[in-house]
Amino acid sequence: MKFIETRGNDGHRPSAVTFSQAILSPMSSFGGIYVPETLPALGDAFLRAHLGSSYKALARAVLDAFDVDIDSDVIERALALYDGFDDPAQPVPVVRVRDDLFVSELYHGPTRAFKDMALQPFGVVLSSLAQARGEQYLILAATSGDTGPATLETFKGRANVKVACLYPDGGTSDVQRLQMVTEDAGNLKVIGIHGDFDDAQSALKTLLSSATFQSTLRERHTHLSAANSVNFGRIIFQQIYHIHSYLELVRQGAIAIGDKVYLNVPSGNFGNALGGYYAMKMGLPVEKILISSNSNNVLTELVRSGTYDIRGRKVIATSSPAMDILKSSNVERVLYDLFGPERTRELMAELDEHRVYRLNDDELTALQLVFAADYADDAEVEAYIQDTFQTHGYLMDPHTATCFKAHASCREKPLPGIVYSTAEWTKFSPTIARALTGESGQHDIDALKSIAATAKTVIPPMIEALFDKPVVQGAVVDKQDIEREVLAFI
């Protein structure tokens, strides 16, 4: 399968690339991103054939359908990482919380957040490609908390790839910070910066445009790649669990093959929702995809009114920080799929120049055939966490909780909804402890203990162990010293 560009081709780059090329250099003409030229048709026959398949066997079949140019032994090694999840036979449990509400738990990997679903296998694929080509890659990441740990974990000790990861000191949870600063491997560098997430991101942009940095990369024969969800190498792994979750509902007797369901996705950069969109296009019986947000509700506004408007908006810090985003990169892939490359280029140019674009009535109708959206503020999120625990004994994190609002408000038909749970309760414990016990301002370790006691559960060992691990990545610097730190590292 070939990959083409969302904003059309500039005549200088190849008009279509392979999967591995799209992974190694994810940016394309006019600032666009790569999308599959066509999608495979899977349909009911595929679903029927995989009703008895393991997660890994299903994943292999989806990758085969995409006909990716990756050796099958590399794919085998990549998918083997799902064996490191809590239950190798069931890496993604789907739990019935109430009659019509199922939670697909995407957080049972090593860093306890759904980023592992794609980044775990992606690390093997990227490192293997780099080795086969005899090339060195550098991945730069700015993180507000979940991408950082998952990126470091997957590339730890892997050949031909280095990772430098910037995080805002004081801007992540204790658990997230410890997951990064205790990562001990020569190919990893973690740098805290004095400032917030925007400062970390702008420091990264400054670095990328620095001539000294560029020439050092050339001298070291090092290429830059990206591990965020503009990289299709992540998206490909994010379609699988949507199909898996649907099949789980069939296996649990809640639906029959062919019945429709709602997918309900807590969305930031829209990679997770895009995976659901592609699964639907490939034939998964989905009524609609519900896009759940927090108070940074640009996506709610887009789906309801057709206007993407970030004029005068500032990011609001919420209890679901992985969704504190204004520019949601993967929406572009949906625009491309619905409206084509010329229109996508036009809309993205409007967003860059004027910080706003407007879909016309026909375009909005097309968008609303697939998506519906709602958002929950922090108070509502806390109420959902408390109520769901008290009524159903189910613990969930703030990102997951935003979906409960859309489940109530967006379904037009009485069909079951699959809510995607993107983080374990351990990652945002102070918010959850406050919802359960009323006590606020706790440190993570105290909040973890109080939740475990209240819910009569245990703190998973990899989280508890973090608090005793030595800090090996102690660098916390000012913005202007980032370049020196990164150059010293490479």
Ligand SMILES: *Cc1c(COP(=O)(O)O)cnc(C)c1O
């Ligand atoms: C990354 C992340 C999200 C947002 O996912 P997108 O694919 O970027 O929309 C939601 N919740 C958690 C916990 C995350 O880490």
